[in-house]
Amino acid sequence: MSLVHDAPPGSSRSEAAARLLAAGCPLRVMKFGGTSVGDLERITKVAARVEQSLGGGVKAVVVVSAMGRTTDRLLTWAREIAQRPSRRELDVLAATGEQQTIALLSLALAERGVKARSFTGPQAGFLTDSLFGGARILAVDTTRVERALAEYDVVVVAGFQGADADGNITTLGRGGSDTTAVALAAALGAPECEIFTDTDGVYTTDPHVIPSASKLDVIDYDEMLELASQGAKVLHPTSVWYARRYGVRIHVRSSFTHTQGTIVTSLADATEGSMLSHRPVTGVALDLNHARIDLHTVPDRPGVAAEIFNALGAAGVSVDMIIQGVRGAGDSRQQMAFIVNRDLVQDALEALRPALDAMGASAEVGDGVAKLSLVGIAIGSTPGIAGTMFEAVSAAGANIEMITTSEVRISVLIPAEHAHAALRSVHSAFGLEDGDEDDESRSSQVNG
Amino acid sequence: MSLVHDAPPGSSRSEAAARLLAAGCPLRVMKFGGTSVGDLERITKVAARVEQSLGGGVKAVVVVSAMGRTTDRLLTWAREIAQRPSRRELDVLAATGEQQTIALLSLALAERGVKARSFTGPQAGFLTDSLFGGARILAVDTTRVERALAEYDVVVVAGFQGADADGNITTLGRGGSDTTAVALAAALGAPECEIFTDTDGVYTTDPHVIPSASKLDVIDYDEMLELASQGAKVLHPTSVWYARRYGVRIHVRSSFTHTQGTIVTSLADATEGSMLSHRPVTGVALDLNHARIDLHTVPDRPGVAAEIFNALGAAGVSVDMIIQGVRGAGDSRQQMAFIVNRDLVQDALEALRPALDAMGASAEVGDGVAKLSLVGIAIGSTPGIAGTMFEAVSAAGANIEMITTSEVRISVLIPAEHAHAALRSVHSAFGLEDGDEDDESRSSQVNG
Numbered sequence: 001m002s003l004v005h006d007a008p009p010g011s012s013r014s015e016a017a018a019r020l021l022a023a024g025c026p027l028r029v030m031k032f033g034g035t036s037v038g039d040l041e042r043i044t045k046v047a048a049r050v051e052q053s054l055g056g057g058v059k060a061v062v063v064v065s066a067m068g069r070t071t072d073r074l075l076t077w078a079r080e081i082a083q084r085p086s087r088r089e090l091d092v093l094a095a096t097g098e099q100q101t102i103a104l105l106s107l108a109l110a111e112r113g114v115k116a117r118s119f120t121g122p123q124a125g126f127l128t129d130s131l132f133g134g135a136r137i138l139a140v141d142t143t144r145v146e147r148a149l150a151e152y153d154v155v156v157v158a159g160f161q162g163a164d165a166d167g168n169i170t171t172l173g174r175g176g177s178d179t180t181a182v183a184l185a186a187a188l189g190a191p192e193c194e195i196f197t198d199t200d201g202v203y204t205t206d207p208h209v210i211p212s213a214s215k216l217d218v219i220d221y222d223e224m225l226e227l228a229s230q231g232a233k234v235l236h237p238t239s240v241w242y243a244r245r246y247g248v249r250i251h252v253r254s255s256f257t258h259t260q261g262t263i264v265t266s267l268a269d270a271t272e273g274s275m276l277s278h279r280p281v282t283g284v285a286l287d288l289n290h291a292r293i294d295l296h297t298v299p300d301r302p303g304v305a306a307e308i309f310n311a312l313g314a315a316g317v318s319v320d321m322i323i324q325g326v327r328g329a330g331d332s333r334q335q336m337a338f339i340v341n342r343d344l345v346q347d348a349l350e351a352l353r354p355a356l357d358a359m360g361a362s363a364e365v366g367d368g369v370a371k372l373s374l375v376g377i378a379i380g381s382t383p384g385i386a387g388t389m390f391e392a393v394s395a396a397g398a399n400i401e402m403i404t405t406s407e408v409r410i411s412v413l414i415p416a417e418h419a420h421a422a423l424r425s426v427h428s429a430f431g432l433e434d435g436d437e438d439d440e441s442r443s444s445q446v447n448g
Numbered sequence: 449m450s451l452v453h454d455a456p457p458g459s460s461r462s463e464a465a466a467r468l469l470a471a472g473c474p475l476r477v478m479k480f481g482g483t484s485v486g487d488l489e490r491i492t493k494v495a496a497r498v499e500q501s502l503g504g505g506v507k508a509v510v511v512v513s514a515m516g517r518t519t520d521r522l523l524t525w526a527r528e529i530a531q532r533p534s535r536r537e538l539d540v541l542a543a544t545g546e547q548q549t550i551a552l553l554s555l556a557l558a559e560r561g562v563k564a565r566s567f568t569g570p571q572a573g574f575l576t577d578s579l580f581g582g583a584r585i586l587a588v589d590t591t592r593v594e595r596a597l598a599e600y601d602v603v604v605v606a607g608f609q610g611a612d613a614d615g616n617i618t619t620l621g622r623g624g625s626d627t628t629a630v631a632l633a634a635a636l637g638a639p640e641c642e643i644f645t646d647t648d649g650v651y652t653t654d655p656h657v658i659p660s661a662s663k664l665d666v667i668d669y670d671e672m673l674e675l676a677s678q679g680a681k682v683l684h685p686t687s688v689w690y691a692r693r694y695g696v697r698i699h700v701r702s703s704f705t706h707t708q709g710t711i712v713t714s715l716a717d718a719t720e721g722s723m724l725s726h727r728p729v730t731g732v733a734l735d736l737n738h739a740r741i742d743l744h745t746v747p748d749r750p751g752v753a754a755e756i757f758n759a760l761g762a763a764g765v766s767v768d769m770i771i772q773g774v775r776g777a778g779d780s781r782q783q784m785a786f787i788v789n790r791d792l793v794q795d796a797l798e799a800l801r802p803a804l805d806a807m808g809a810s811a812e813v814g815d816g817v818a819k820l821s822l823v824g825i826a827i828g829s830t831p832g833i834a835g836t837m838f839e840a841v842s843a844a845g846a847n848i849e850m851i852t853t854s855e856v857r858i859s860v861l862i863p864a865e866h867a868h869a870a871l872r873s874v875h876s877a878f879g880l881e882d883g884d885e886d887d888e889s890r891s892s893q894v895n896g
Contacts, residue, residue: 036572110534
């Protein structure tokens with residue numbers, strides 16, 4: 001995955017934890033997304049919720065996103081003013097959204113008598129690379145946040161943003177606020193990061209699409225990483241990667257209720273390891289955000305695939321699912337197809353043009369595809385799962401165009417028109433419906 | 449004046465100028481206010497205007513304000529969420545307004561093929577003190593801006609903002625973008641700073657109130673400083689102070705036309721020094737933004753005034769116009785009155801409470817006052833001007849409550865209800881109307 005990397009999010013991590021614990025200050029790291037801080041009234045409610053979580057010397061670091069659709073509105077402005085806006089300036093623009101929220105939440109907290117101080121991403125010590133619009137965190141220097149925690153009850157940090165070594169404002173890309181929160185928890189040595197959202201946890205599939213989807217009490221990092229990468233919107237994949245890498249437990253829970261949510265942790269390490277045998281399949285994700293690109297009359301000689309995918313990589317276009325096949329016997333031309341994120345289709349075509357022109361090949365974009373993924377930590381070691389899945393997809397009338405598999409996932413590309421039917425069919429074939437199975441760990445979540 | 453100070457805005461000033469000139473790059477410093485960048489269409493027009501001003505190796509530093517009423521909207525949010533919002537957080541919030549404009553203008557410039565790069569105030573090197581909401585510039589480190597000017601045609605800088613030594617975001621207070629522009633011009637060694645606004649120059653009084661007001665071709669720093677301080681909104685007083693201190697010529701002109709505007713410079717130094725004798729009076733300003741505070745039964749003993757005004761000063765409340773008078777013979781109690789900015793009335797009352805309680809005195813707030821100021825570089829040396837002014841005020845039916853004078857200004861406090869009539873009467877008494885006098889230097893401005 002292009003979003004993950006190996007740099008530590010701060011070297012003073014255990015020191016920080018030791019100091020906070022020595023001072024008798026348990027630390028909560030909480031993240032509230034755009035819906036939770038959607039307007040002034042909701043920001044006031046978040047302030048009340050944060051206040052309730054204090055007491056007994058507890059201090060909190062609260063990471064927030066931009067209010068509601070602010071980021072979208074700002075990016076629409078940019079697109080109205082420029083055909084192909086510079087990513088650096090888009091980041092300068094977008095970063096204002098979270099900056100507004102940190103100020104307003106700090107004001108709302110102070111109004112309740114809670115001592116609070118805001119920090120932008122750069123102020124909070126987030127050093128990133130210079131990949132504007134999708135920057136990676138290189139280090140988190142928590143000096144200022146720790147100094148503020150000594151004096152304030154709550155430190156409010158702008159999610160989604162940082163600065164590169166030259167001081168340019170960067171953003172981590174969509175969903176980056178989750179990553180900010182987990183990276184801060186890791187750097188501060190906090191054991192858990194609470195992600196408050198508009199659902200009350202992680203479900204076997206999107207409950208807006210399949211109302212019978214059931215909530216999970218607990219999910220493994222690897223399963224969550226696959227679900228998140230395959231289109232489940234509840235958590236950003238990079239944040240899950242961070243959490244796994246630094247051993248931070250994530251608690252996904254509702255901003256609006258006090259219900260226990262879903263814990264994302266390492267099930268392999270857990271004493272309840274036997275739980276695994278109860279559920280080879282944890283969830284099903286549906287991703288409608290990809291387009292298929294078909295390359296026609298590509299020469300059938302060594303090095304061609306490398307040329308094509310290097311060009312895409314250099315342009316920052318991640319490629320998912322690839323098929324390649326020679327067309328007809330004796331034909332020296334072959335066909336290739338792969339899928340990319342819809343937003344990157346133009347970038348991909350531009351990056352490919354020189355190579356394709358030189359090869360005498362052409363590209364064709366096919367929209368209307370859906371990627372359906374089955375995720376479970378034991379999928380690779382449980383026989384028969386792929387067969388059951390393909391049968392369920394076929395039963396929904398969907399033709400399978402591509403297949404990819406890993407130890408913890410099977411994905412199929414199907415026509416978008418059959419996506420919801422196939423999702424329902426697969427979800428049901430593995431008994432993932434609410435109350436429809438005998439798995440103790442899951443049935444206990446139903447009324448959670 | 450509390451807003452001015454003696455720190456240099458950057459020590460590398462002449463070096464920078466020398467380097468730019470050596471590189472054959474004349475530098476224009478241009479500032480566009482909130483109306484000029486009020487929406488996306490206007491930002492596109494500003495981009496076109498900036499592009500027109502380039503050519504022949506010219507480079508530009510463009511300082512911008514927040515779009516239209518953005519700052520007001522943000523501050524309204526803050527007031528909805530908090531009764532007495534922290535000034536630090538207000539600055540974090542308000543600074544997002546200019547940050548949005550720099551990104552959008554940079555995008556609009558790039559769209560026209562102009563190489564542009566944006567900088568926030570902190571990124572542009574603005575180091576301020578920590579007086580949130582009204583911070584003073586301590587230094588301008590132009591290293592990054594100069595480096596960018598070597599590579600880009602235009603550097604777009606967020607006005608109104610900086611950072612203190614701890615990296616906290618600060619704002620310079622209302623109108624601070626003018627100050628940003630002039631300070632940058634000074635630090636970069638540019639001889640002139642162009643302030644683009646919605647009027648085509650500086651007038652003898654507000655032309656929206658007195659349509660016969662005439663535009664000035666040129667005005668002295670001291671006159672402009674007084675006019676700006678006394679309520680003329682065309683320029684921020686601190687910016688004029690900076691311009692005088694560092695010898696930067698200001699050209700106030702329209703964003704919408706190419707007409708020559710008003711040059712603010714030192715007339716004392718000018719070779720056309722004789723011009724001064726032609727106009728003892730340059731303009732009349734009306735300020736409706738003050739409230740009168742009356743203190744009753746204040747003990748008549750030494751040190752009382754110091755106690756009162758020290759308390760106000762410590763709370764950051766600037767006091768203008770003071771009267772003091774013993775009430776009746778044999779009475780050991782006196783009355784005092786002064787005026788403060790309306791927004792600071794509550795701060796003033798709170799700051800005074802302990803002292804007043806200890807003295808057994810009380811405070812009363814009187815709204816509905818107006819301060820009318822006559823400004824001219826030779827007022828102090830020209831006999832009869834005060835008398836003419838007082839007569840004109842009386843003729844408009846206004847009772848004079850307070851008077852203050854300086855070498856270049858006479859101000860009177862009058863009831864707000866007579867403000868416009870008095871303004872008209874005074875403006876006319878000194879022959880300031882458009883085309884209504886024989887001053888060569890001014891009649892030439894009429895058709896500017």
